[in-house]
Amino acid sequence: MDNIRMSAERLEKSKTLELRKKHIGPSCKIFFSHDPIKIVRAKGQYMYDEKGQRYLDCINNVAHVGHCHPDVVKAGARQMEQLNTNSRFLHDNLVLYAQRLQATLPDKLSVCYFVNSGSEANDLALRLAKQYTGHKDVITLDNAYHGHVSSLIDISPYKFHQLADPEENQSVHVALSPDVYRGKYRADHPDPATAYADEVEDMIEKVQGEGGKIAAFIAESLQSCGGQVIPPVGYYQKVAEHVRKAGGVFIADEVQVGFGRVGTHFWAFQLQGEDFVPDIVTMGKPIGNGHPMSCVVTTKEVAAAFLQMGMEYFNTFGGNPVSCAIGLAVLDVIKKEDLQGNALHVGRYLTDLLEKQKEKHPLIGDIRGRGLFVGVELVKDRLKLTPATAEAQEVIYKLKEQHILLSADGPHRNVLKFKPPMCFTTEDADLAVEQIDHILTELEEAGGLKLHNTLNAENENKRKPTDENGHHHSGLAHNKGSSQGVPQQTKRLRKQC
Amino acid sequence: MDNIRMSAERLEKSKTLELRKKHIGPSCKIFFSHDPIKIVRAKGQYMYDEKGQRYLDCINNVAHVGHCHPDVVKAGARQMEQLNTNSRFLHDNLVLYAQRLQATLPDKLSVCYFVNSGSEANDLALRLAKQYTGHKDVITLDNAYHGHVSSLIDISPYKFHQLADPEENQSVHVALSPDVYRGKYRADHPDPATAYADEVEDMIEKVQGEGGKIAAFIAESLQSCGGQVIPPVGYYQKVAEHVRKAGGVFIADEVQVGFGRVGTHFWAFQLQGEDFVPDIVTMGKPIGNGHPMSCVVTTKEVAAAFLQMGMEYFNTFGGNPVSCAIGLAVLDVIKKEDLQGNALHVGRYLTDLLEKQKEKHPLIGDIRGRGLFVGVELVKDRLKLTPATAEAQEVIYKLKEQHILLSADGPHRNVLKFKPPMCFTTEDADLAVEQIDHILTELEEAGGLKLHNTLNAENENKRKPTDENGHHHSGLAHNKGSSQGVPQQTKRLRKQC
Numbered sequence: 001m002d003n004i005r006m007s008a009e010r011l012e013k014s015k016t017l018e019l020r021k022k023h024i025g026p027s028c029k030i031f032f033s034h035d036p037i038k039i040v041r042a043k044g045q046y047m048y049d050e051k052g053q054r055y056l057d058c059i060n061n062v063a064h065v066g067h068c069h070p071d072v073v074k075a076g077a078r079q080m081e082q083l084n085t086n087s088r089f090l091h092d093n094l095v096l097y098a099q100r101l102q103a104t105l106p107d108k109l110s111v112c113y114f115v116n117s118g119s120e121a122n123d124l125a126l127r128l129a130k131q132y133t134g135h136k137d138v139i140t141l142d143n144a145y146h147g148h149v150s151s152l153i154d155i156s157p158y159k160f161h162q163l164a165d166p167e168e169n170q171s172v173h174v175a176l177s178p179d180v181y182r183g184k185y186r187a188d189h190p191d192p193a194t195a196y197a198d199e200v201e202d203m204i205e206k207v208q209g210e211g212g213k214i215a216a217f218i219a220e221s222l223q224s225c226g227g228q229v230i231p232p233v234g235y236y237q238k239v240a241e242h243v244r245k246a247g248g249v250f251i252a253d254e255v256q257v258g259f260g261r262v263g264t265h266f267w268a269f270q271l272q273g274e275d276f277v278p279d280i281v282t283m284g285k286p287i288g289n290g291h292p293m294s295c296v297v298t299t300k301e302v303a304a305a306f307l308q309m310g311m312e313y314f315n316t317f318g319g320n321p322v323s324c325a326i327g328l329a330v331l332d333v334i335k336k337e338d339l340q341g342n343a344l345h346v347g348r349y350l351t352d353l354l355e356k357q358k359e360k361h362p363l364i365g366d367i368r369g370r371g372l373f374v375g376v377e378l379v380k381d382r383l384k385l386t387p388a389t390a391e392a393q394e395v396i397y398k399l400k401e402q403h404i405l406l407s408a409d410g411p412h413r414n415v416l417k418f419k420p421p422m423c424f425t426t427e428d429a430d431l432a433v434e435q436i437d438h439i440l441t442e443l444e445e446a447g448g449l450k451l452h453n454t455l456n457a458e459n460e461n462k463r464k465p466t467d468e469n470g471h472h473h474s475g476l477a478h479n480k481g482s483s484q485g486v487p488q489q490t491k492r493l494r495k496q497c
Numbered sequence: 498m499d500n501i502r503m504s505a506e507r508l509e510k511s512k513t514l515e516l517r518k519k520h521i522g523p524s525c526k527i528f529f530s531h532d533p534i535k536i537v538r539a540k541g542q543y544m545y546d547e548k549g550q551r552y553l554d555c556i557n558n559v560a561h562v563g564h565c566h567p568d569v570v571k572a573g574a575r576q577m578e579q580l581n582t583n584s585r586f587l588h589d590n591l592v593l594y595a596q597r598l599q600a601t602l603p604d605k606l607s608v609c610y611f612v613n614s615g616s617e618a619n620d621l622a623l624r625l626a627k628q629y630t631g632h633k634d635v636i637t638l639d640n641a642y643h644g645h646v647s648s649l650i651d652i653s654p655y656k657f658h659q660l661a662d663p664e665e666n667q668s669v670h671v672a673l674s675p676d677v678y679r680g681k682y683r684a685d686h687p688d689p690a691t692a693y694a695d696e697v698e699d700m701i702e703k704v705q706g707e708g709g710k711i712a713a714f715i716a717e718s719l720q721s722c723g724g725q726v727i728p729p730v731g732y733y734q735k736v737a738e739h740v741r742k743a744g745g746v747f748i749a750d751e752v753q754v755g756f757g758r759v760g761t762h763f764w765a766f767q768l769q770g771e772d773f774v775p776d777i778v779t780m781g782k783p784i785g786n787g788h789p790m791s792c793v794v795t796t797k798e799v800a801a802a803f804l805q806m807g808m809e810y811f812n813t814f815g816g817n818p819v820s821c822a823i824g825l826a827v828l829d830v831i832k833k834e835d836l837q838g839n840a841l842h843v844g845r846y847l848t849d850l851l852e853k854q855k856e857k858h859p860l861i862g863d864i865r866g867r868g869l870f871v872g873v874e875l876v877k878d879r880l881k882l883t884p885a886t887a888e889a890q891e892v893i894y895k896l897k898e899q900h901i902l903l904s905a906d907g908p909h910r911n912v913l914k915f916k917p918p919m920c921f922t923t924e925d926a927d928l929a930v931e932q933i934d935h936i937l938t939e940l941e942e943a944g945g946l947k948l949h950n951t952l953n954a955e956n957e958n959k960r961k962p963t964d965e966n967g968h969h970h971s972g973l974a975h976n977k978g979s980s981q982g983v984p985q986q987t988k989r990l991r992k993q994c
Contacts, residue, residue: 011589019592023599024584025610025793025800027810031585038587041579047586060582062813068578077574081565082538084787085557087521088528089544090535092508095516102520113522116613116789117814123646148810149620151647162808285813290581292613292789292814296522303522311659313524313645316559316782317614317789 013038013050031407032400042067045421045428047405058406058432061373061419064259064286065333072289075329079322086316087114093324100331101295104266106277111303113296114319118255118284119147121294124313125251125280126151126216128298132305133247135213139203142177143226143411146218146253155218158225158411173207175200177223178231181366181377182385196231197238204246214248216280221268224256227410228375228417230368236272249302255284255294256373260334261422263344263371271370289330293323339422343371350374350418350429357433361440362451363388374418376436377410380449387412391443398439404432510535510547528904529897539564542918542925544902555903555929558870558916561756561783562830569786572826576819583813584611590821597828598792601763603774608800610793611816615752615781616644618791621810622748622777623648623713625795629802630744632710636700639674640723640908643715643750652715655722655908670704672697674720675728678863678874679882693728694735701743711745713777718765721753724907725872725914727865733769746799752781752791753870757831758919760841760868768867786827790820836919840868847871847915847926854930858937859948860885871915873933874907877946884909888940895936901929 011019016038020030030036037055039047044066047055057063065072079093087094098112115121130136138155140146145158153159157174160166176184178196185192204214217239223229240250257268258281265271269278279302284294306313317323334340351369354376358364365379365388378388378395392408395416399406409417416436420428444450508516513535517527527533534552536544541563544552554560562569576590584591595609612618627633635652637643642655650656654671657663673681675693682689701711714736720726737747754765762768766775776799781791803810814820831837848866851873855861862876862885875885875892889905892913896903906914913933917925941947 011592013587016587016589016592019596020587023592023595023607023609024816025608025810026804027610027800027808028584029809029811030587036587039580039582040588042582047580047582062583063581067582068580070578073574073577076577077570080570080573081567083536083544083565085536085539085544085560085564087525090510090513090517090527090533091537092513095508095513095520098520099516110520111522112520113524117617117812119617119812120614120646127647127650148812149617149646149648150624153624153808159808164807290814290817290819292817292820298522303524307523310661311524311650311656312526313522314526315614315616315645317787319521320787320789322787323789 031405032397037400044423045425053403056404056428056431058404058418058420058424058428060405060421061256061261062285062290063421064261064289065330065337065339066421066423067290069289069329069333071333071336072291072326072329075325076291076322079325082321084320084322086314087319088314091321091324093321093328094319097324097327100328101283101297104331105281105297108277108299109281109297111298111300112319113298113313113315114323115294115296115315116292116317117147118253118282118294119149119152120315120318121255121282121284121296122146122218122251122253123149123151124296125218125253125282125298126155128280128296128302128306129216129249129251131309132302133213133215133249135215135247136171137173137207137212137214137248138171139173139175139200139207139214139217139243139248141219141223141226142174143223143229144177144218144220145225146220147255161411171212173203175203175217177226177229178235179223179227179229180232181368182227193232193234194238196235197242200239201242204242208246214243214246216249216251217243218251218253220253220256221271222257222262222370222373224373224417224419225409227377227412227415228368228373230370231272233272236269236278237276240276240278249279251280251282252278253282255282256419258283259286259330260340261286261343261371261373261419263340263347266340268370268373287330288323288326291323291326293318293327334422337423340371342424343422346424346426346429347371347374349426350424350433353429353433357437357440360437360451361444362449363391363440363444369418372418372420372422372424375410376416376418378414378416387414389414391447392416394443395436395439398442399432399435402435404435406432528902529894534897541920542922550900553901553925553928555901555915555917555921555925557902557918558753558758559782559787560918561758561786562827562834562836563918563920564787566786566826566830568830568833569788569823569826572822573788573819576822579818581817581819583811584816585811588818588821590818590825591816594821594824597825598780598794601828602778602794605774605796606778606794608795608797609816610795610810610812611820612791612793612812613789613814614644615750615779615791616646616649617812617815618752618779618781618793619643619715619748619750620646620648621793622715622750622779622795623652625777625793625799625803626713626746626748628806629799630710630712630746632712632744633668634670634704634709634711634745635668636670636672636697636704636711636714636740636745638716638720638723639671640720640726641674641715641717642722643717644752658908668709670700672700672714674723674726675732676720676724676726677729678865679724690729690731691735693732694739697736698739701739705743711740711743713746713748714740715748715750717750717753718768719754719759719867719870721870721914721916722906724874724909724912725865725870727867728769730769733766733775734773737773737775746776748777748779749775750779752779753916755780756783756827757837758783758840758868758870758916760837760844763837765867765870784827785820785823788820788823790815790824831919834920837868839921840919843921843923843926844868844871846923847921847930850926850930851933854934854937857934857948858941859946860888860937860941866915869915869917869919869921872907873913873915875905875911875913884911886911888944889913891940892933892936895939896929896932899932901932903929
């Protein structure tokens with residue numbers, strides 16, 4: 001019976017789909033819903049369907065050290081055999097893991113709370129912040145996503161913008177996304193970091209003027225669902241200064257981007273510089289390579305205030321010996337296989353390849369990335385920045401036909417997101433980019449889109465050369481040419497919208 | 498290195514404690530904090546400390562089919578080797594598990610949402626209810642505990658009563674706990690089910706009178722942290738009628754009590770009768786035998802309304818193939834080893850043993866239980882029902898010295914809670930009750946407490962014979978005797994308070 005259960009081909013795919021429709025909440029969108037994929041096994045950066053077809057996984061940042069990494073599997077299996085219980089008992093795994101995590105962080109971030117998901121982590125972070133400050137108002141960024149529990153929908157414009165009639169939480173304030181490509185202050189601004197931070201300062205003053213009190217500013221260190229946005233260096237320091245002056249704390253959400261993904265640093269908030277230390281850091285997805293676990297780390301002072309409130313915090317599964325054994329194994333593999341170094345190396349290689357594609361393809365508006373966290377923003381017009389939403393979907397579907405898994409996200413769903421397992425190779429990058437090249441060529445031909453007709457002559461002279469990319473890439477020269485206005489969308493693409 | 502990591506005795510216990518104080522959030526209370534236990538392995542209903550000392554586990558309802566059950570470990574380990582990914586891909590484990598769970602429930606409860614914890618489940622249940630009904634007001638029971646995320650603290654009097662100055666959520670309404678031992682309507686009431694339900698009806702009218710609209714009534718099918726309270730049969734049907742009439746739904750929280758624990762039924766809400774079907778059921782703790790997972794099951798209609806809102810619900814880890822493999826294995830073991838039958842058999846044996854103790858020990862005010870969910874309420878006076886809080890703590894600590902793990906809970910922390918792994922045996926019950934007998938004897942001797950002096954003559958004639966126990970136990974005769982008022986507490990006990 002065990003063998004039957006573990007067999008990968010138990011059900012016909014159509015039967016799996018039928019049962020899913022019957023018994024699984026339909027609010028979870030399935031990938032490629034018109035022809036979903038049934039995955040039965042995975043290894044490293046590859047996933048395999050029921051027919052043995054291999055897919056290159058460019059999106060699964062949860063399978064951080066590679067799908068089914070044997071060291072992680074072994075650590076989990078061994079600990080499951082020995083003990084899996086709650087943290088009301090003493091256990092070495094819990095404290096050793098906390099110690100190891102702490103060692104990756106600035107000294108003052110020394111107290112860990114282990115929970116089960118990024119959502120639980122961010123909810124607890126808000127509770128810690130509110131208790132420590134005695135305040136209630138929270139500032140979040142536009143397009144942010146911080147989780148699916150009630151308190152986090154409230155601070156996730158990415159989610160509540162989906163509602164026809166979102167109910168406004170009076171204590172939540174949405175600041176501008178520090179997006180130097182599409183946002184209010186772009187790469188042509190002399191100091192976008194200060195300009196965006198000043199907006200937060202203004203917001204704080206407005207909140208205070210209305211009798212509010214700032215508990216926290218929360219942001220992903222790099223916005224993921226929000227469109228792979230990389231804030232200008234120095235922005236978070238300045239925001240933290242304003243927020244702390246108002247008595248609030250800074251919460252850095254590392255759920256999507258932590259654990260070495262950005263290549264140069266272990267945590268993405270460290271990209272802002274050594275002088276920036278958040279008050280609370282939340283972790284999630286990659287922390288257990290797929291095992292449900294996550295963590296909140298904060299200062300002694302915040303932890304003490306939370307204790308003083310008098311209400312216990314107990315999390316049934318959080319910090320159990322199995323989760324901690326798995327977490328330790330993930331840290332070991334990152335180190336042993338130098339996956340942070342790999343992210344830096346392969347990430348740069350991938351970004352360079354994509355930059356070359358940008359020189360060739362008018363649909364590519366911006367390439368931005370740090371390590372193996374890379375965004376390719378597709379636009380129908382490089383000056384108007386008209387989001388190429390349908391084209392992004394087309395790329396994703398066409399890539400799937402080539403057995404490459406990529407996704408599109410951002411407020412306009414026009415940003416191709418690379419966040420692959422950290423064992424991703426230069427060969428994998430070659431393969432993915434080669435296919436993207438083919439697909440974009442085809443799309444551009446079908447749409448009559450050429451590089452020289454992506455300029456809008458009216459706007460051309462108003463914009464600085466760095467306008468479309470805040471990261472000092474060259475290659476604007478090819479943008480100069482005749483303007484034929486916005487390219488026509490093919491009928492086929494419109495159907496995808 | 499792997500071997501070092503898995504070795505159970507890596508750190509001296511004092512070092513483990515030191516690191517815990519440094520790096521683990523202090524808001525989680527450790528068991529027996531003056532002399533905590535370090536557990537390094539467990540099997541079945543037994544846990545072992547770093548010296549190999551065995552403890553009988555009477556409290557861990559998470560390790561439902563027994564600690565480290567080999568079938569569950571094997572299912573988890575095998576699936577971890579093959580695939581662990583999110584539910585945006587098709588996978589048989591997900592749909593087969595949903596189908597199996599559904600088969601344990603009334604037909605109309607057919608749509609599953611897999612999440613990571615009881616807290617995530619209850620938060621989602623509230624979101625489903627609010628979306629489906631378009632209403633906001635929630636009725637919860639006094640002393641209830643439904644989880645640790647922000648939205649659930651609001652509906653958990655067990656938690657917010659701990660605050661010096663709890664902030665009231667205007668949309669949350671606390672109904673009386675249907676406690677027939679200590680509540681407003683007791684066993685001497687001709688129809689406590691209707692009386693308690695009428696209170697809910699009155700509350701609904703009051704809420705509506707103030708412009709509110711009922712989204713949901715939420716209750717644990719049997720209150721656990723709230724003091725092992727067993728609502729009178731028929732209560733939930735009547736409540737559901739009132740709630741549905743007001744346009745709301747009934748949420749049954751089975752996180753603590755589901756999966757066969759009550760012996761006669763698989764779900765504790767079924768104790769109310771075949772005619773009672775909740776609109777939403779939440780599951781948790783035992784579902785994965787310690788693996789972080791949980792589930793919300795609801796009707797097609799509720800699921801459709803949640804979909805129509807337009808906001809996706811995606812849970813990164815929820816319903817992954819490893820969790821589902823583990824969930825399936827747990828269901829298999831429950832069936833294969835007839836653990837539900839064992840819960841019924843051993844639960845009755847345990848309750849009978851405890852009833853005999855009640856005849857002997859004045860400190861025992863009430864024995865109540867269903868299957869392997871049993872509460873022993875300690876009182877200093879059987880008529881005044883003065884909670885014997887310090888004595889309950891003393892019992893717990895003394896049992897620990899005898900290597901038996903039990904806990905005390907309820908609003909007065911005076912209810913000894915039995916909720917052991919479901920493989921608990923009659924021999925285990927003998928051992929635990931024998932030790933409780935010794936400890937109570939000692940406590941009663943030290944406190945000068947005798948059976949005949951636990952009556953308060955003034956109140957004696959006002960109360961009906963069934964007053965102290967709603968479950969038709971006999972044995973009140975021994976209560977008759979002289980009254981010497983409330984027994985004195987020993988100095989030693991006062992220190993425990």
